[in-house]
Amino acid sequence: MDGTSHPRAGYQDAVARLCSTGLPRSAASGLTSVAVSRVVELRLEGLIFASDQRARRVDELQETLGEGPAVLALRVGGPIFRYDIAALPGLEEWPSFAREMAARDVGSVYAAPVQVGAVILGVLTVSGPEVVGLNAAVVREVLTVANGIAQILLDPLPDAPSLSSGAGDAFHLVVHQATGMVSVQLGITLEAALLALRAASFSSALSMSEISRQVVRRERRFTDGGSDWTPGPQTLPPTGQRDDNG
Amino acid sequence: MTDFPNRELYASLVYLADNLVADFDVVDLLNRLVSSSLSLLNVSAAGILLDDQRGSLRVLASSSEETHMLELLELQGSGGPCRDALTTSSVIEVPNLDAARDRWPEFVAAAEVLGIQAAYAVPLRLRETTIGALNLLCDDQTVLGPEDLEIARLLTNIATIGIINHRLTSQQTLLAEQLQSALNTRIVIEQAKGVIAERTGVDMAVAFEMLRTAARSSRRPLTEVAAEIARGGTSAAI
Numbered sequence: 001m002d003g004t005s006h007p008r009a010g011y012q013d014a015v016a017r018l019c020s021t022g023l024p025r026s027a028a029s030g031l032t033s034v035a036v037s038r039v040v041e042l043r044l045e046g047l048i049f050a051s052d053q054r055a056r057r058v059d060e061l062q063e064t065l066g067e068g069p070a071v072l073a074l075r076v077g078g079p080i081f082r083y084d085i086a087a088l089p090g091l092e093e094w095p096s097f098a099r100e101m102a103a104r105d106v107g108s109v110y111a112a113p114v115q116v117g118a119v120i121l122g123v124l125t126v127s128g129p130e131v132v133g134l135n136a137a138v139v140r141e142v143l144t145v146a147n148g149i150a151q152i153l154l155d156p157l158p159d160a161p162s163l164s165s166g167a168g169d170a171f172h173l174v175v176h177q178a179t180g181m182v183s184v185q186l187g188i189t190l191e192a193a194l195l196a197l198r199a200a201s202f203s204s205a206l207s208m209s210e211i212s213r214q215v216v217r218r219e220r221r222f223t224d225g226g227s228d229w230t231p232g233p234q235t236l237p238p239t240g241q242r243d244d245n246g
Numbered sequence: 247m248t249d250f251p252n253r254e255l256y257a258s259l260v261y262l263a264d265n266l267v268a269d270f271d272v273v274d275l276l277n278r279l280v281s282s283s284l285s286l287l288n289v290s291a292a293g294i295l296l297d298d299q300r301g302s303l304r305v306l307a308s309s310s311e312e313t314h315m316l317e318l319l320e321l322q323g324s325g326g327p328c329r330d331a332l333t334t335s336s337v338i339e340v341p342n343l344d345a346a347r348d349r350w351p352e353f354v355a356a357a358e359v360l361g362i363q364a365a366y367a368v369p370l371r372l373r374e375t376t377i378g379a380l381n382l383l384c385d386d387q388t389v390l391g392p393e394d395l396e397i398a399r400l401l402t403n404i405a406t407i408g409i410i411n412h413r414l415t416s417q418q419t420l421l422a423e424q425l426q427s428a429l430n431t432r433i434v435i436e437q438a439k440g441v442i443a444e445r446t447g448v449d450m451a452v453a454f455e456m457l458r459t460a461a462r463s464s465r466r467p468l469t470e471v472a473a474e475i476a477r478g479g480t481s482a483a484i
Binding site: 077078079080115116117119136139140143144147171172174177178181182183185189213216 | 444
């Protein structure tokens with residue numbers, strides 16, 4: 001399957017809904033603009049959601065200039081919570097971005113990747129007109145929403161996941177191990193492998209961690225035609241015998 | 247300073263402190279730390295868990311890279327000694343897990359399968375914040391004395407410093423950034439273990455050893471090599 005295509009129609013609505021309802025503390029602190037960009041192979045690839053004109057401008061500028069917290073978040077593979085536009089580190093590092101932002105009435109920009117480990121599916125950017133510091137509650141909120149967006153982008157089901165289920169089955173460590181294995185089995189990227197696991201979970205009505213345990217126990221193998229499941233003893237350890245490709 | 251009562255402890259501390267200087271890899275450091283805790287405290291398994299700020303506990307390091315053990319550690323997010331250590335910010339002592347069956351039915355049942363009979367959790371504290379816990383598991387009913395717990399606390403302090411400082415490159419970094427970045431590091435390692443396991447046919451524990459060997463022989467950080475392998479690059483000998 002082509003895992004890098006957009007997962008399903010309607011996901012944009014789900015992302016919009018989550019961004020509009022999931023960030024009350026962030027908005028109250030002055031970070032009133034929210035944007036979500038799709039990321040493909042560590043590059044910004046266009047907007048999924050923008051709450052307003054400011055959000056759109058911040059995102060477009062980062063994509064065009066290749067500067068800004070969202071770009072840095074992709075480079076370091078983690079959230080960037082320390083930049084306000086007036087602060088010197090930002091100005092030094094991103095001269096054009098900082099200049100443009102200041103001219104466009106943007107005081108703060110923070111970014112968190114929508115990611116599952118090395119797999120980065122998007123970036124969530126919050127911004128506001130004033131210089132705003134982040135407190136722990138806002139940080140938690142932003143990370144929770146980024147998590148929720150990851151689930152939406154992974155989810156082939158039409159209904160959006162609720163924030164209360166935000167712990168996210170996709171984030172169990174056995175899923176990460178299986179993602180690595182499936183990426184080799186199909187010769188695809190980790191992102192595509194993660195989506196393949198999600199699709200197998202959907203079609204078999206097993207959770208992602210259950211599917212992943214089968215993969216790690218080598219009871220399930222992904223091939224071009226889908227995934228083959230070989231029922232084995234329940235507690236079979238990894239067999240250790242595999243093809244000698246390497 | 248003539249007599250240090252516990253030579254092994256002294257050697258471990260010097261070793262860990264040496265690792266904290268200059269460029270260090272957080273997962274590598276914490277793995278050394280959990281290994282040290284096995285011999286220093288005479289426990290059979292140890293792990294370090296972090297609060298992911300989204301309601302779950304995530305494994306950062308474990309004395310065993312075997313999937314079942316990692317899952318037992320992580321299971322405590324929904325109830326277990328580590329969850330309690332986080333919420334109460336104090337040491338949780340369960341010398342006999344049998345007695346905790348009603349308290350954490352899922353955790354105790356899973357621990358039993360792996361032959362674990364006693365569990366301890368020591369919070370990782372940074373000033374007023376508790377960021378995670380050191381989990382000590384024993385395959386016998388075991389009482390850890392005050393001296394043991396003192397050593398455990400010392401180890402958690404080193405772990406906390408390691409987690410907070412591992413991304414020194416950035417100027418004023420927030421705690422939340424540090425924690426997220428440490429957690430992601432671990433996820434990338436799991437993905438790389440999967441890639442190696444599939445390419446070479448080994449299990450997850452051996453895959454981790456191969457990853458570590460590859461990092462050491464190329465004198466590069468574990469995390470960097472893991473990310474390269476996870477993204478499909480072929481690193482030395484894997």
